[in-house]
Amino acid sequence: MRAMISADMEGATGVTYPLDVEPRGDEWHRFRKLFTADANAVALGLLEAGIEDVVINEAHASMRNILLEELDDRVRLLTGRHKPLGMMQGIEGADAVVFLGYHAGAGEKGVLSHTYLGNSILGVWLDGEPASEGYLNAALAEEHGVPVIMVTGDDKACEDALRYAPEAEHVAVKEYVSRYTAICLPPATTFRLQREAAGRAATRAGRTEALARPHRIEVEFDAVQLADATANIPTVEQTGDRRVAFDAPTMTDAMKAFKIVSSIAAAAREVFYD
Incomplete structure (x- = not known):
């Protein structure tokens, strides 16, 4: 079985502010490490539960934030920009997908909430329904017959995931207070929670019937x-x-x-x- 981790950064452990995720200073370097640790936690949980192949698709901004040298040596990293399917590149060959570090959509409550563009997009709708990045990506996964087995982020991202992946494992690494404020759990705690949830989520891996439609x-x-x-x-x-x-x-x-x-x-x- 192959699992793909689509890894965004705004929903990572401790992240609350734009400079935490923009590659221009000390804060970004600090949170790269926490982001990488989150990815490792999920990958380890999947591997320990019997998933043979874990590929992390680096999906935030430049898509060059995760530290390859700090990943478990059984994991593969898809890094770099201009992928044809962006955040979901590699979904075609996966048996399951994890949305790591996700966030609420544009116009919604959530830490660093947005949809693709930080402020310029006020809202996105898919077939008439409000659509976050998770909602859009889940529809793409469904088209390829790949179940979303786990979602991590703040509590608002987990609430959003109930709409598109209600049976998945949901791990809130922080609690929304405002768009730039959260009550955060320590890295050791979020590492354990994500690793344990990934182990449970692995039992849901397995391709379903592909569903392509307009x-x-x-x-x-x-x-x-x-x-x-x-x-x-x-x-x-x-x-x-x-x-x-x-x-x-x-x-x-x-x-x-x-x-x-x-x-x-x-x-x-x-x-x-x-």
Whole structure:
């Protein structure tokens, strides 16, 4: 059995503030270690429970945050940007996926809550339902017949996971107070909790029937020019001053299109008016 860990950083142990996850200073280096420890904890739990192959897809920002040299030597790390499926690269060959360090979606309560862009996206909807990154990625996993067996992050991320992976193990490593504040558990505690939960989650591994179907994604931005810019993409329709929508024949195609939409939106911001 092969398990993939899709590892984001905002929901990692101790993280509460943008500088904790942005590669520009001492705080980032500190939290890289805690992020890596979280990944190790989950990987160890899976391996101890009989999963033969664990691949960690580094899924945060530059996708070069986890410290390879501190990982268990049985684990493989998929690191670097511009992966075709981004956070979910490698899902095709997996028998299970863990969402590690996830967070609530844009416009929702949660530590560092957002969906792909830190502030420019106010909300995302998949087939009419509010969609966090976890919600979107779970739909992609379902299309490939891969169960989401475990989700870690703050308590709001775990609440969100009840919508898309109610049978999975949910581990809250911190408790939301505000977008930049949390009550955090110590690393030794979160390591144990995640390792134990991963061991339980491993029993849920096993591919299910793949389910490919059409989807519609809607995105609301915080500025008019972002909708104007992304509406230039073929198949993307501007449905309001700050809102666009598009249809796709599969979730894989939908996520590739969403990646383009978010990239164009990011490029349409200016320094002093972003």
